[in-house]
Amino acid sequence: MRTHLSLPGWISASGGIAHRQAALAAGFTIAAQRAAVRAEQVARLRRNWLATDAAPPDLRAAALSGGRLACVSAARRRRWWIPETASAELHLHVDPHGASPVMPPTDTDTPPMVHWTRAIAPPPGYGLLESVEDTLAHVAVCLPPEDALVVWESAVRSERLDVEALRRVRWNSLPARACADAVRGLSDSGLETIFVTRLFRWQLTIVHQVMIAGHHIDFLIGTRLAVQIDGYAFHSSATQRSRDVALDAELTLRGYTVLRFTYAQVVHDWPAVERVLARAVAMGAHLA
Template identity: 35%
Template sequence: MHPFPPDACRALGGVAKAGDLRAAGCTSRGLRASVASGELLRPRLGTYALPGTSDLAMRALGVGGLLACVSAARSLGLWTLDDGEGSNPHVWIAPTRNTSREVLDGCRIHRDTLIDPPRGPSVGIVDVLRQLLRCHGIETFFTALESALRQGILGRRASERLRRAIPREHRWLVDFARSDADSGLESLLRLRLHAIGMTLAPQVEIPGVGRVDFVVGDCLILETDGATHEGAGRHRDLVRDAVAMSLGFITLRFDYAMIVHEWELVELAVVGALARNRHRSDLGLRIEAEAARKRRS
């Protein structure tokens, strides 16, 4: 009995060539019937995809390529900085493939040799991140890297392959990355403050307050506010800040617009607090020591 073509396509990652589907036992008649019924899409002659494949991915497949770089990162749900590119997809095309400029019009083309074999409508995660570094720079790469680690998309072995694949001067970013960043704002804040020589303790549990994004020194809390910090969430934040203050902590809170577009102000605020020793407190030290004792017990 021949396999159901959509099931065979799903087993091959959601995108498959006609030859691979036939090798899996599908017939040409079955493929035609699945396309006619809408159970399979055919973005290009000889290429099949499952319904639900994004429009950008269909466009990449339609020109004989795969979704790449920042477009692939977003399709995977990775946190990326807004580059204003809108609907123009980044598309990987095999270096040996000849494709006319007219066909590729509006696409950002990548013709690099892939590290990992692709599966599905996008290049693999190692290649996504490698392309991000080359195309968009350190900050976009790092925020997406920590997002991939957080979501479990990038495992230990893939991290090792990524480290080997990127230029030597950037490999420290893979070593510096953590898997517990709740958002790209946290990643960006930590990276930028590291660049000016500042060390942050991330994801610190403070008794009576809860988990905070960062602590600098003994008692300076840094919090990043995303889209969830509105309405009732905003009230909870204010309560946390008040409790933290009663315990001897000072909180500096920054939102997306400040971190991304008004960084100079953020840096001045943090550096100014340190210059006035707002991050030093005997009370803060005692609270942290008590928290460490509870973790050990």
């Protein structure tokens, strides 16, 4: 059905880049598409993609390559939580039996990372992102185990994935199967995933997202050690800070030891965080 927008306007409204078949379905004939290309109103990328100046560089690069955004590049595009240490290089997924990709120019001297793998799940019809399952599979083999699990936890929350269904996927690597076994879908942030993963070896009872005093507590270690992890975006306002202080006071009055850590502490100064927690456990703060 024809839209009231011009072809360039429709493409820009669609994210700056669109498949020619999608444009055709929107009512723009092949002749209209060719005319827009000749008039330099839109650019044709390879055979099947039309783009305006609004096209994001990563999607433009994927279209030029003949592949799809993959791994951490696809995860970023989906707004999953990505560890700071993850590489910024472009990741592309190309069918191992398809034509050789054309490597697009990038903003850096680093060439794109190409994943030559058979797709686990069919990709979206006219999209430039690989499937969610393929993104998870590539993340599992590209990132260190802890970082990969952080991304998986974020994906489960963001995409509302069922963890049991993930475990039934026929993963193509041991790292992906390990992530599927480990993911719980309980963490509200990557910070919380990092925290619980690093303390797993302590073999203590650690319960996530416990309701105490009418509020969710990030972690309860044992029965009395309450731990809160503050991501800056959610705890930076004066109002939120006041609520945090009031909650800490209420928990203390109820007999809990309360420890609160920031994003910077967990990500950049983990040894200091671990020492504080170890001292608390040594003092029996986690016991009733």
